[in-house]
Amino acid sequence: MLDVAEQTASALAEPAVWRHKDLLDTDTLTRAEIELILATAEAMREVRSRPVTKVATLRGVTVVTLFYEQSTRTRASFEVAAKALGADVVNLTATGSSVEKGESLIDTVRTLEAIGADMVVMRHAASGAPYLAARHTGASVVNGGDGRHAHxxxxxxxxxxxxxxxxxxxxxxxxxxxxxxxxxxxxxxxxxxxxxxxxxxxxxxxxxxxxxxxxxxxxxxxxxxxxxxxxxxxxxxxxxxxxxxxxxxxxxxxxxxxxxxxxxxxxxxxxxxxxxxxxxxxxxxxxxxxxxxxxxxxxxxxxxEQVANGVAVRMAILYLIATARGVR
Amino acid sequence: MVDPASGLDAALDVLLRDGAIAALGPDLPCDAAIVVEARGCVVAPGFVDLHTHLREPGFEQKGTIATETLAALRGGFTTVCAMPNTEPPPDSGPVLSALVERISRDAVVRVFPLGCVTRGRAGRELAEIGELAAGGCVALSDDGSPVGDPGLMRNALQLLAALDLPLSEHADDPALSAGGVMNEGQVSERLGLKGQPAAAEVAAIARDLTLAEMTGARLHVAHVSTARGLELIAEAKARGLRVTCEVTPSHLFLTEDAVFGEGPQPAYDTNAKINPPLRTENDRRALVAAVNAGLADAIATDHAPHAAEDKRCEFDAAAPGISGLETALGTLLVQVDRGELTLPAMLRALTIGPVRAFALDQRVPHLGRLEPGATDVVVFDPAERWRVEARHFASRGQNTPLEGQEIFGRVRAVVVGGRLAFQREGTGV
Structure with missing residues (x-):
């Protein structure tokens, strides 16, 4: 387990290319990776300030938001971010889906992958749930908040x-x-x-x-x-x-x-x-x-300002993950 | 050949005839029908487990009497005590007799049933304690549902004292542990999981010891997991209370860190979710010391097989428990090899220790001993290393946090009731 000291040691380690399939927490990010996200977000903020706020970078990429808990800003922010990059967005909530019929989290994310989801943004009341999902799907999982664990x-x-x-x-x-x-x-x-x-x-x-x-x-x-x-x-x-x-x-x-x-x-x-x-x-x-x-x-x-910046930062994360997946 | 009850530790032959040990000695005449070559092996009394979940009736997708007693056999256990959290639970004479009948039909090792303390294990009304005792229960327990009401607990202990039966208690104060899914501490705070504080167990042990003293009953504290809990038990024993306790191989071998896993990223390993939870390294060391000192009367597996879907889910939702019968000896011998546990202390806690805790030798003479008349023997090679692969378990439960790990000690042969019930292929006949 990483403690505070190890955390810092790993943060000081080098490279600045995004290689991760998922973003589950910030605990294993190096300082260079964090800087990369911030720099990319700065560029996205510039995109957002143009007269035409949309680009086509993620055209053909399907982003599913899978929310087992209620949310206003996080989900809307991800949706706006994905759409601003030209991705297709599908919104799912636990109510009104097969989750209500007792489908397990693993089956749900596998189904989403089979349907063609490239990325799943999920929120769940159970700490660690996105880790379980990420282990069982080839789609990229972005943690939109899990229990009291991470956001x-x-x-x-x-x-x-x-x-x-x-x-x-x-x-x-x-x-x-x-x-x-x-x-x-x-x-x-x-x-x-x-x-x-x-x-x-x-x-x-x-x-x-x-x-x-x-x-x-x-x-x-x-x-x-x-x-x-x-x-x-x-x-x-x-x-x-x-x-x-x-x-x-x-x-x-x-x-x-x-x-x-x-x-x-x-x-x-x-x-x-x-x-x-x-x-x-x-x-x-x-x-x-x-x-x-x-x-x-x-x-x-x-x-x-935090709320506004949220869109740029989420655009950066979706973009970096898509790049790591080979989508350009 | 090691017999902790008599202190025997020597290279000898053992001759079984007509369903029991006939002789122990050097160079016994070899005219037997079956000869098991045990050179380099340890020959010991068959292991006795005070805490086994067979799951039948009611949860056959997790395990059955047939599959789980086979797992016991392959792990070297010739006697298991079946916990009563079945559906229906044995809380009355008729349910118990149906269970005993199933056991006599399907079990491949000795099985002693435990009955419930309260009806339906619900903690409200007493179960039919007298009938359960008459029907052959070796102890009573509400298992994972501790008896919350101290008044009811007192009454149960009084009734059991008169019957001279132990009450095996999962010591836990639910008001402190409610909702907790792992040990409360550094790892739970790091992972954002609700914890069970050590105090929930310690406070319950203090209450139970107080009531045991008041009633004169035999109290058995199941799967002690905390250093402080052990101190209370040591003090009670020193004052002459009739208290015994067990520790599990899981709590001896693993800590709360197993939930996080080895990697930099948390694993949220549901196979490391058990109840009581895996504790700290300090607690683990205290448990090891308690086995070596004999303070822990028994090493009990708390073998808890689960179906795959019970563990392939969110950590909060996962069922607690480890399928442990087939890895118990292996992890204990790793600890012997490390110099943590001594072999005699380990064997005592697997044989005569548990037999005395539940007075099982009053039911089957010579149980837990290697002596003429004894009928259960285990032969294992303490040096053989093997890798845990749950898909090869005899148990229906493949839920182990040890998957892929190398552990020590293979059971070569097991004699139950005087009959060679198990022999691993490739060992000499």
């Missing part, structure tokens, strides 16, 4: 957004606050941020933290703390995570009120961060819970 395209679009504002992330202090334990966004962000040399702090109520992920390495570090007011001190960027309201019923937080008092990203707290610090949120937001509306829509917020 690699979100992490890459977050990184893309951070980089556009901060430049190098070397030594930058990035705070991720909220329900980190149950967050696939936080995990995937941790791996990319470590690879790029950031100092990451995971912060939230003690019951919602993955304490064993704390560690230090040659390029990056990960601190885990439940003290938000100290954690945010001097931060270059703060990412607030959605608090699922069922955490209160599950006995993990005493009350929403107490959560807001201790962990809401508001103007007072943001004032403790470095001047000009960025505010991020992967969405969907519970405004007034994990983030104050004034901060969510304030000058420091790059939340809408």
């Amino acid at each position: 690699p395209t979100q992490a890459l679009l977050d990184l893309f957004t951070l980089r556009r504002h901060l430049g190098s992330l070397e030594g930058r202090k990035i705070v991720i606050v909220g329900d980190v334990l149950h967050s696939r966004v936080a995990r995937s962000n941790l791996w990319t941020l470590l690879a790029m040399g950031a100092a990451v702090t995971l912060c939230g109520p003690a019951t919602l933290l993955p304490w064993t992920l704390a560690g230090r390495s040659e390029t990056g570090s990960c601190d885990v703390t439940s003290d938000f007011d100290s954690a945010i001190e001097g931060a270059d960027a703060v990412m607030a995570l959605r608090l699922q309201t069922e955490r209160q019923a599950g006995g993990l937080v005493p009350s929403l009120r107490e959560y807001v008092a201790g962990y809401q990203l508001n103007a007072q707290r943001l004032a403790r961060a470095r001047a000009g610090a960025l505010v991020l949120h992967p969405g969907p937001m519970n405004e007034g819970v994990e983030i104050a509306p004034a901060v969510a829509h304030g000058l420091a917020s790059v939340i809408e």
Whole structure:
């Protein structure tokens, strides 16, 4: 298993050609591969700014979005990205498909491959499900979020957004606050941020933290703390995570009120961060819970930019994977 | 020739006549009808497994009495204790007698049934404990569904104390472990899987030991997986409680890392999903030490065969369990070779240890021993190496996390009830 130290070692290793069939997480990406994605996304962003926002690079490529869990932005973002590259897109959800009739995940992805799917973008409630799918199909699998494990395209679009504002992330202090334990966004962000040399702090109520992920390495570090007011001190960027309201019923937080008092990203707290610090949120937001509306829509917020960048980053990923598959 | 019960460890001949050992000694006259050449091999009492899932009735797609007892035989086990999580489960006299009848028809090794503690293993009303005892159950257990209600557990223990039968408990506090699919810790946090904390087992062991002391009952703690759980059991034993425990070859050999796998990318190996979960290296070492010290009375396989579709799915959805009868000896001997386990301690925990835990020699004299009158013998070559290929298993369950691994020790011949029941091809006759 990769720990934080090995993670960084592998991130420092060379080459910059995309060779992977799938994108399942950011944990095994080298720094060079991450840079390649970011550079490609920059080019895609330029494509998106042209008068005609569509190209024909992926003409004849079939992309299936297979969503076992609900999603607005991720699915729409992938669909727009695939179409912007000229791919054919088929959208499937668990309801209204043979999944409801008890079809296994393996059979479903094999069927999609037989129908002609080149790439399957999937979201699933079970951590690890895309790994199972990827092992059993020749189609490329792109993880659109699995359980509480990983959400690699979100992490890459977050990184893309951070980089556009901060430049190098070397030594930058990035705070991720909220329900980190149950967050696939936080995990995937941790791996990319470590690879790029950031100092990451995971912060939230003690019951919602993955304490064993704390560690230090040659390029990056990960601190885990439940003290938000100290954690945010001097931060270059703060990412607030959605608090699922069922955490209160599950006995993990005493009350929403107490959560807001201790962990809401508001103007007072943001004032403790470095001047000009960025505010991020992967969405969907519970405004007034994990983030104050004034901060969510304030000058420091790059939340809408994240969403826009998501399309460019997903275009880059679909493009690189298609290239590795020999589709040009 | 090794007999942990008597301390025998010598190069001898063993002569079986009329269905039992007639003599042990050097250079016995060789006029027997069948001669098994065992030079370089270990000859020991047939292995005894306190925790086997035969799956029949109800789950024949996973295994049957015939297939799983054949797997036992090939693994060197001449006695298995069948866990009661079948459908229907043996929670009353009539269900038990139907099971006993099937066993007498199909089993190729000795099978002792366990009965349920509560009706339907549901943890609400007591099963017909007296009838189950009279029908031949060697212990009672609700298996993977621990008796949650401490009041009901107390009553069950009181009834069992009067019958002098052990209660084999899967020690787990479901309020702490609910939804957990692997050990809670570094790997579960890395993989985003819900974990079962060690405390769920430790807290349940503490409760069960307290109730065992209160009632004077015989408590058997099934598949202990935590270092702290072992400490509690050691303390209870030191104070004279009638408590025994078992550990599994899986928990002795593997850790939570098996779920992640060897590669840089996580494997989410459903074949490494078991209950209780594989724990940390610290726990694993404590289990090994407990076998060597005799604190663990038995090595029990928790053999849990599953159909392919039970494991070819998402990790959260996969059924817990390992098909372990045919690899148990092999991984244990790897650990002997590494110097982790001692051979005498390993053999004790496979023979006389489990026999004493469930008082099985009160039912079959000489069980777990090599002495005149004994009828079950295993011959194995401790040095032979072989590669695990689940498709060659006799068990219907091909669910093993050891696929492709090289392990040690091949069973050459097995005598059950005085009869040569198994002999591997190519071994001398």
